[in-house]
Amino acid sequence: MKPxxxxxLARAQLLATVxxxxxxxxxxxxxxxxLSQAAGTDPSIEPLHTRYTGPAYPQxxxxxxxxxxxxxxxxxxxxxxxxxxxxxQVFRDxxxxxxxxxxxxxxxWYRPGLDHHDLMKEVAALMYACLGEELGVEKISxxxxxxxxxxxxxxxxxxxxxxxxxxxxxxxxxxxxxRDQWLDLLMSLVIEPxxxxxxxxxxxxxxxxxxxxxxxxxxxxxIASRFELYYQGVELANGFHELADAAEQRKRxxxxxxxxxxxxxxxxxxxxxxxxxxxxxxxxxxGVALGLDRLxxxxxxxxxxxxxxxxxxxKA
Amino acid sequence: xxxxxxxxxxxxxxxLLDGDPCVIxxxxxxxxxxxxxxxxxxxxxxxxxRVLEKTFKSGESVEAADVMDRDLQYLYNDGEYWYxxxxxxxxxxxxxAHAMGDAVKWIKDQDVCNVTLWNDAPILVEAPNFVVLEIxxxxxxxxxxxxGGGGKPATLETGxxxxxxxxxxxxxxxxxxxxxxxxxxxxxx
Numbered sequence: 001m002k003p004x005x006x007x008x009l010a011r012a013q014l015l016a017t018v019x020x021x022x023x024x025x026x027x028x029x030x031x032x033x034x035l036s037q038a039a040g041t042d043p044s045i046e047p048l049h050t051r052y053t054g055p056a057y058p059q060x061x062x063x064x065x066x067x068x069x070x071x072x073x074x075x076x077x078x079x080x081x082x083x084x085x086x087x088x089q090v091f092r093d094x095x096x097x098x099x100x101x102x103x104x105x106x107x108x109w110y111r112p113g114l115d116h117h118d119l120m121k122e123v124a125a126l127m128y129a130c131l132g133e134e135l136g137v138e139k140i141s142x143x144x145x146x147x148x149x150x151x152x153x154x155x156x157x158x159x160x161x162x163x164x165x166x167x168x169x170x171x172x173x174x175x176x177x178x179r180d181q182w183l184d185l186l187m188s189l190v191i192e193p194x195x196x197x198x199x200x201x202x203x204x205x206x207x208x209x210x211x212x213x214x215x216x217x218x219x220x221x222x223i224a225s226r227f228e229l230y231y232q233g234v235e236l237a238n239g240f241h242e243l244a245d246a247a248e249q250r251k252r253x254x255x256x257x258x259x260x261x262x263x264x265x266x267x268x269x270x271x272x273x274x275x276x277x278x279x280x281x282x283x284x285x286x287g288v289a290l291g292l293d294r295l296x297x298x299x300x301x302x303x304x305x306x307x308x309x310x311x312x313x314x315k316a
Numbered sequence: 317x318x319x320x321x322x323x324x325x326x327x328x329x330x331x332l333l334d335g336d337p338c339v340i341x342x343x344x345x346x347x348x349x350x351x352x353x354x355x356x357x358x359x360x361x362x363x364x365x366r367v368l369e370k371t372f373k374s375g376e377s378v379e380a381a382d383v384m385d386r387d388l389q390y391l392y393n394d395g396e397y398w399y400x401x402x403x404x405x406x407x408x409x410x411x412x413a414h415a416m417g418d419a420v421k422w423i424k425d426q427d428v429c430n431v432t433l434w435n436d437a438p439i440l441v442e443a444p445n446f447v448v449l450e451i452x453x454x455x456x457x458x459x460x461x462x463x464g465g466g467g468k469p470a471t472l473e474t475g476x477x478x479x480x481x482x483x484x485x486x487x488x489x490x491x492x493x494x495x496x497x498x499x500x501x502x503x504x505x
Contacts, residue, residue, distance in 0.1 A: 044350060044351050045350065094353065094374070094375075095353070097344060098344065100345055171369075173371040173373075174373065180351065181351075184351035185352070185354060187348060188347070189354070189356065189371065192348075210350065210351070212350050235349060238349050291349075
């Protein structure tokens with residue numbers, strides 16, 4: 001078979017497997033708009049934007065390309081959609097490399113009634129369906145992971161110690177201003193390449209400073225109910241026991257926009273539609289986003305996204 | 317002062333790091349889904365030849381090194397410096413022993429070398445990949461042996477010593493691969 005056809009077929013087969021998996025479990029496929037008047041405020045994710053001019057907006061309207069379908073899907077959940085999934089093209093500015101492309105495919109799904117530990121089980125089941133082999137599952141908390149590797153807790157560590165650890169690991173870098181940047185550095189360069197070598201590795205309970213859209217642990221507010229999946233040294237998925245508190249969500253958006261200003265980044269319009277939906281009531285649920293291109297890459301034993309994307313950035 | 321942002325990083329780009337000119341060998345973009353992006357870069361220090369790794373926060377800017385490669389003709393050596401000339405501009409450059417490195421073993425007058433200039437001064441001189449040099453000393457060996465097996469050391473006119481087949485004699489010219497320091501074949505005038 002020609003390599004092009006093989007490549008297209010592999011993607012089509014993966015998509016079919018995913019759809020079959022969710023159909024059997026009664027999770028409904030949905031479609032939400034790629035373009036939105038609001039954007040996520042996470043200072044480490046930069047949206048692309050475009051402009052609409054025409055009926056309804058004769059003066060023109062700035063629209064942001066989704067960096068994930070999360071906000072729109074949460075509006076559906078608050079409206080009573082029940083369990084839903086989406087296979088979405090998402091867009092992020094500034095991200096291009098062997099494992100990044102500014103446009104990529106996210107599989108995102110939400111499960112009312114489940115928490116993040118329940119959802120990790122379903123993620124493992126999906127991985128089994130997609131990779132065709134039963135993989136061992138290892139679960140370790142973010143705190144334990146760092147304690148085991150470096151001997152200190154990420155919840156208490158001082159910047160000095162983070163710098164020393166980086167030097168000990170042979171990493172030469174300039175000064176980073178924030179603790180989480182140092183943690184990201186050690187995670188990306190030292191820990192991540194060795195994660196999920198024997199099977200699936202779930203990291204859970206992230207520091208509250210990296211809560212993103214996860215709820216905080218009611219018993220220990222220093223940690224957030226967030227998890228990530230790693231396989232073969234590749235970050236594959238990120239999930240939350242979802243934050244449902246509208247006031248807390250607004251506080252985080254405002255705080256993130258404040259960080260954006262401090263870092264010289266543009267502040268972004270907050271999604272008032274999402275906040276309204278949270279006011280109405282988001283059912284208690286867990287949700288996760290999984291990079292389908294990376295999964296396809298691993299399924300085919302490839303090492304770069306370019307080998308599995310139909311046309312990556314430089315060829316698009 | 318010219319600078320490059322990490323977005324401009326690619327193999328071959330020359331940066332000034334801790335006062336030394338370096339060239340990028342590899343550049344890798346690393347980023348957690350919800351976290352800080354980094355560029356992990358492998359570089360060669362052009363003064364020392366040492367390979368190093370540096371990690372930059374994506375979006376940072378780094379000073380550019382005013383480094384360029386030129387083909388220059390070797391003229392002569394005055395005991396302290398080796399002199400080269402640009403055949404287009406007739407401008408002359410002097411390289412010290414450090415910049416010459418291994419190239420001193422292989423080059424003779426008129427040879428054209430790739431010279432790396434930093435702030436207009438040579439910091440690295442590369443001998444041509446292949447040079448033809450006369451043998452000034454070697455054991456006579458067996459005249460009849462043309463098998464090429466075994467071999468013997470031979471001193472070349474530049475002072476370099478390479479292993480040559482037994483049949484090669486003093487006064488003959490040989491072609492040498494300077495990157496490996498290996499004999500290729502005999503050259504008839």
